[in-house]
Amino acid sequence: MDKSFYTIFKTFLKVGTMLLGGGYVILPLLQSELVDKKGWIDSDGLCEYYALGQSVPGIIAANMSIFVGYKLRGQIGALAAVLGIVTPAFLAIILVAAMLEEIVHLNFIQNIFWGVGIGVILLVFLATKEMWNKSIVDKFTCIIFFSAFILSACFKVSPALIIILSIAAGIIYRKQIPEKNSIIKGCSE
Amino acid sequence: MIYFNLLIQFFHIGLFSFGGGYATLPFLYHIAENQKWYTIKQLTDMIAISSITPGPVGVNVATFAGFTTAGILGALIATTSVILPSYVLVIIISKFLEQFETNKNVKAAIYALKPAGCGLLAAVAVDMFMNNANLFGMILLVILFFISVKQKHDPLYYLSISAIIGLLAGFFKLTT
Structure with missing residues (x-):
């Protein structure tokens, strides 16, 4: 099973891009990508990380990604996962914010x-x-x-x-x- | 100096906000009132855009606030600092998972944290309502509220309706 930095990054990048409107849509998304497609963790594991993600301060989606990434490949996996989940958000906001300054x-x-x-x-x-x-x-x-x-x-x-x-x-x-x-x-x- | 202040402020948001989604708002609201990096009105716009762009809302709104305060470098620092406490804590907790999950004090803390976070968000909601809405705004809010009670919709749904009504209301000078 491929657990390279790039694969982990790419998987979470996909989740980060599809995550729209916040809330709790993260759970079905991770279920489909991590459990069904990649088989990296099982449903019970995902539920455990969901509960854990809420018991740690910070943004739940980021917390869950770091938990899963760390389980897959230690520190390297954690870094790949968090970069993947954050990058789409970062780029989207920079783009929109820059455009907004022109028209606001x-x-x-x-x-x-x-x-x-x-x-x-x-x-x-x-x-x-x-x-x-x-x-x-x-x-x-x-x-x-x-x-x-x-x-x-x-x-x-x-x-x-x-x-x-x-x-x-x-x-x-x-x-x-x-x-x-x-x-x-x-x-x- | 602004970059260092950004780092401190967003690190402390990452360390103390619990409950995902909108849990960072009370902190960003407090910053708007004390640091004056952005106005409450600007923050409201940021929340709207963050709710309809890809990515976790908490990350979006932190990036946006950082960008508004100090450009792209500000956005980078805000995003990194808000994630940093999560990163460190999750890795430490991963090493002591069993102890963490069964610890009585952790459970007691979470038990009390959640209602406190909820109270903080309620204070933001009430403050926004008192300061941002004129009479027409209040009527619009009540209508939106009844729609939401009848059936649950996406954030995008409510924001689209309110955007269209805002655009129309502008023609009749109802927005001031």
Whole structure:
């Protein structure tokens, strides 16, 4: 089985190009490319990396790519995978951003972006709703949600500090009240 | 100096944002308010474009913010720095996979992290709503919201509708 730097890079480059609109389309894409076509990992392995990718800070798609790349070929594989997944995004944005600078001052473009700005507010609301469904499971998580919201919205506390405080709160809380079932889940979510 | 600041800011985004997709937004929003590298309006445009271009949204929006701040080199530094913490952490965790997956403190941290990340994003959503939408914008948002409740669509779908309505609204001077 070919696991060269170039093959790994090319496979993730394809995934990175087909990944549109973010969200969780990464899972079926990786299933088709890595499990079905290349046979590099099995479905259970992919689900495990999906869960792991969410338990590490940063962008989930990048995390998953690095996990899989590292499993295939160690550090070289990890580098090939992350370069593959990032390159299409990087090139696409540079291209669009450069073009945008030329046209952004035009009146009708301004109007389009005014409308799109409203669409973005909806997308952020929908993303919040989706995260809510996955993360608010009991009274404690509800309290954390509102504390983070108030600290950020009313007091403009830095997001990093809020994340650090929530980690501390979670660990202290679990020392008092141990959990019943595991939280790191796979594709079942 | 701007390049070094970019490196620090995007490294810290990569280190503290959890939950993928839009999880980096609260950090980029905080940067817009404090560093003034770009405006909230510009950030909103970046999110829109990042949602319809190839690649993970988090990478797109980081590249875009870096580009807006300091050109192509800025984009390169922002993209690399936002990925760097992931790269280092994933490789370390890969070596101690079993310990990581069964560690009680890791589970406790993730259990509390997720609702905190959600709260941060909710704050961004509310702030955008209060500051960016005029009366007509609010009506448009409510209409889009009802469409989304009835049936789930791609980001591209909502952005296309809002782009067309924005274009039409411009003719009637409803966008100011």
